[in-house]
Every structure is written in structure tokens, then in C-alpha cells.
Amino acid sequence: MDASDAMPKGPLTGVRILDLSRILAGPTCTQLLGDLGATVLKVENPGTGGDDTRQWGPPYVKDGSEDTDLSAYFMCANRNKLSVAIDIATPEGQAEIRRLAGMADIFIENFKPGGLAKYGLDQASLATEHPRLVYCSISGYGQTGPNREKPGYDLMAQGYGGIMSITGEPDGEPMKVGVGIADVMCGMYATVGILAALRHAEATGQGQHIDVALVDAQIAWTINEGVNTRLTGEAPLRRGNGHPNIVPYGVYETSDGHVIIAVGNDSQFRRFVALFGLDHLADDPLFATNPARIVNRDALADHLVPAVRRKSTDDMIAMLEGARVPVGPVQTLPQVFASDQAQARGLALDMTSDGLTLPLIGNPLHLSQTPVTYRRPPPRFGADNARLEASDPFSEE
Structure with missing residues (x-):
């Protein structure tokens, strides 16, 4: 579908997000906020060709026989965003980010803790000039603690946070979840934190710093198994598809599947x-x-x-x-997207960009009065740089 002036306004229409995040956790968060109506200005590094995931393929969307910079991985978390290329390592780039931050309601980044301080783009620096700004930092282990300097990747978070120890066959090796679920759940927690902080800022004029870590989020969603451990002091067993607290509950072999x-x-x-x-x-x-x-x-x-x-x-x-x-x-993913249920719920979503069809996954939120909208397809790298010449790059006009 293409953007349309007739689309209903989302609940976050008018909210402006300056997005310096990349890979999956931050982009998952900002895509969700964008689906809800926020304007998201995605800042990408001109020296690397943009978000790392643009190169995480195949598969890529092809323009004729040529691969584009729209990998499936990039597209999964970057619709409803504008892409601008800014080199924050330069004084000019830093000044541009500070200008944009002054127009934004939310600033989100996933650099290593302290990584933006040398550019004067950390929360403490920006808060002095823009006290109302909601600033969200996503990292592997958080802004504090003995592991704060360690890099954060989904696989490491799943390992450190315990989910791999309870995933897999009882006699097999520890097993990660099939997608980057630590990243995704961290992005979900970041979304909740941002919306709470935004409400506070709108009520008081006071912004704040949100510190969200992949490992923290992953530990939090060990849920019942985590509390089982806290209660008993014992490490849970891997049970394959079995359930620790309900029997029978699992996957059973039939005569044909x-x-x-x-x-x-x-x-x-x-x-x-x-x-x-x-x-x-x-x-x-x-x-x-x-x-x-x-x-x-x-x-x-x-x-x-x-x-x-x-x-x-x-x-x-x-x-x-x-x-x-x-x-x-137990369906395969082709069966999932072909199912009448997925079709009825709008989960097999196609958007178009420059005549190319982009197959995406729809947002699972269904709001009766302010539904999610799909206004912009995942952007090509730097596609919206011309906006930086405007007085208000966030303008939806």
C-alpha cells in the first residue's frame, strides 16, 4: 500500500523521534512508535552505508537483477521512517544532531555506554539544552554494572540471561530461540518506557533518561521459570517442548507429522x-x-x-x-502467511517503493479508534537527506 492523505491519524501523530539506533532492538521500538503515528527520523552513518542490517542478506529486494540495500532483515524493523545520512564524528554532524534534537520529543540510541559523550550527544549534554527531551539508551548490559562495557548481541544476551539454558532437548546443547528475541523484547520494553516518559514530559515539561539493556529484558522475560528458580534455588531443566508446570503440554508426533x-x-x-x-x-x-x-x-x-x-x-x-x-x-512460515487467519488479521503486509513490492509483516496491534498506519515503506539509505535543508525536517506537510 502507498501513503495516503486519507489515512487516519495515529495516537502518536505529532510526536517526533530522532533515531540513532541500528540493528534490531532500537529499530523494533521506533518502527512500532512510527506505526502508531510518530514521525521517525532515522540517522544513518554515511561512512558504512547505513544501518548494518542493510547488508545482512540475502535475501534482498531486487531492482531488476540487482540487489538493493533493502535486505529482509532491514525491512523487518524500519518502515514508517525517514532516512538521513549524518556523520556524527564531524563537528558539522554533531551540530546537526543537536539541531534536530531541539525539534524532537524522543531521542533513541544504542551506542556503547558513554559512546556519544565524546560527541556531546549523550543524555547529560543534550538535557542541559533540551530539558524536555525523552532520551532512551539501549545497550547490551546497561549503563551501569561491571559488564557495561561489554558488547551486546542477541545471542550473548540469550546466553547470559539464561534462556538458552532452558531451551532445547533435555540431552542436547543449550539452544537459542530461532529469532533475535532478546533484541525484540528489549525493543518492546523500550517502547513502554518511552511512552511512560513521554507522558511525564508532556505533563511536567521534564524529560528523563531511559536505560534499557538486552540482558535485563531477557532476564525479566524468563517469567515463570525465573520465579521458579528464585523460589527453589534450583536451575530448571531443559524440557524440549515440554512445560515445567503443565502436563500434558507439548509437541506430539502423529502418523504424518x-x-x-x-x-x-x-x-x-x-x-x-x-x-x-x-x-x-x-x-x-x-x-x-x-x-x-x-x-x-x-x-x-x-x-x-x-x-x-x-x-x-x-x-x-x-x-x-x-x-x-x-x-x-506446527506450521511452517510459508503456511503461516498463507493461512486465512494471518490474511484476515493483516499480518501479510505488502508495501510499494519506486515500483518495487516490499513484503512485510503487519503490526499486531488493533486499535478501534486510532489504528496503526503504514505511511512509508522501509527507506533507501539517505533517501530523505533533502529534508535536512528544510527548517523543519520532521514536518509531515
Whole structure:
């Protein structure tokens, strides 16, 4: 879809963001804010060809037979942004950033802690001139602590923060999540923090510094397993697709593939086992309650695994849905985007840029009065440099 003057205004229309972030955590945050209506001016380094992820391919969008600088990785987090190339290592570039910061509501960066101080672009320096500015810093380990100087990459955050220790098969090696989830979740936390700080700034005229770390965010979303550890002092086990606190809950092999079964309570369990003529298991003290099933999960699996394996995936889904037992398929990503559900929810999103089709993923937020808008496709590097000659580069006019 193309930008349109008829589009509804988003809830953040009029909010201006100066975005010095790159890779994934910061861009995830600013894309979300842009989808909600904010104007995002993305500053890219002219000496490197812009955001690192422009070169993180293939695949790339092609213009004829030539690769463009629109890699799939870059496009996943950079729509609804304007791209300007500014060299912040030069006095002229630093002055330009300070000028733009004076027009912005939000400043976001993911340099190493202290990395912008030598340019006079750190929060303390900018706050003296622009006290209302909301300044968000994203880093690997945060602005404080003994690890603050260490580089922050998603894989390292997953390793340090513990999620790899509980992901993977019980006897396999520690396993990362299949996408950069530490980056993505850090970007989500940054978004929440920015919106809270923006409300405070609008109410009081006082900006503040938001310090968000990949590792902190990753530790926070260990959620129940993290609290299990805090409560018991014991390290959780890797359980593959199993659940530490619910049984049966996981991926089961069928005669022609796999199916997800999630039995959340004892009444569901009774209906579930009755489908296989295993009614007696629901009255067996070893399996009658969820706490008992957790203790005896292996013994229960001896009954359930062969029973499920005799059925096809489609049969299992039909049987369990009919019995009101939570069940679902394990889809490939092509199946996901082709599904009627993904289509109905607008998750297979196409935008156009200079006659090129850019296949993207839609925003999952559905606001009834101020919906997200897709005003600009992911930009080519430096595509909006001409705006720097204007008195107000953020202007939407």
C-alpha cells in the first residue's frame, strides 16, 4: 500500500523521534512508535552505508537483477521512517544532531555506554539544552554494572540471561530461540518506557533518561521459570517442548507429522484421555491432577505418545477440537502467511517503493479508534537527506 492523505491519524501523530539506533532492538521500538503515528527520523552513518542490517542478506529486494540495500532483515524493523545520512564524528554532524534534537520529543540510541559523550550527544549534554527531551539508551548490559562495557548481541544476551539454558532437548546443547528475541523484547520494553516518559514530559515539561539493556529484558522475560528458580534455588531443566508446570503440554508426533496439545486443567485431561479409550488414567492417582502429572510425566508419556502416534495430524486436531481440548498445528512460515487467519488479521503486509513490492509483516496491534498506519515503506539509505535543508525536517506537510 502507498501513503495516503486519507489515512487516519495515529495516537502518536505529532510526536517526533530522532533515531540513532541500528540493528534490531532500537529499530523494533521506533518502527512500532512510527506505526502508531510518530514521525521517525532515522540517522544513518554515511561512512558504512547505513544501518548494518542493510547488508545482512540475502535475501534482498531486487531492482531488476540487482540487489538493493533493502535486505529482509532491514525491512523487518524500519518502515514508517525517514532516512538521513549524518556523520556524527564531524563537528558539522554533531551540530546537526543537536539541531534536530531541539525539534524532537524522543531521542533513541544504542551506542556503547558513554559512546556519544565524546560527541556531546549523550543524555547529560543534550538535557542541559533540551530539558524536555525523552532520551532512551539501549545497550547490551546497561549503563551501569561491571559488564557495561561489554558488547551486546542477541545471542550473548540469550546466553547470559539464561534462556538458552532452558531451551532445547533435555540431552542436547543449550539452544537459542530461532529469532533475535532478546533484541525484540528489549525493543518492546523500550517502547513502554518511552511512552511512560513521554507522558511525564508532556505533563511536567521534564524529560528523563531511559536505560534499557538486552540482558535485563531477557532476564525479566524468563517469567515463570525465573520465579521458579528464585523460589527453589534450583536451575530448571531443559524440557524440549515440554512445560515445567503443565502436563500434558507439548509437541506430539502423529502418523504424518506433529501436533501441539495443551491440556490446561483436569477436566480437559479427562476429556482428552477418553478420546483414546484411556479413561482410567483420569482416575489414577498418578495422573488425576496436574501436580501428579508433573511428577509422573514420563510414565504418562508412555501411555499418550503411542496413542497419538497412531492418528494423523488432521484427525488429532478434529478430535481434540470436538472435545474442547486445546490443540493446534506446527506450521511452517510459508503456511503461516498463507493461512486465512494471518490474511484476515493483516499480518501479510505488502508495501510499494519506486515500483518495487516490499513484503512485510503487519503490526499486531488493533486499535478501534486510532489504528496503526503504514505511511512509508522501509527507506533507501539517505533517501530523505533533502529534508535536512528544510527548517523543519520532521514536518509531515
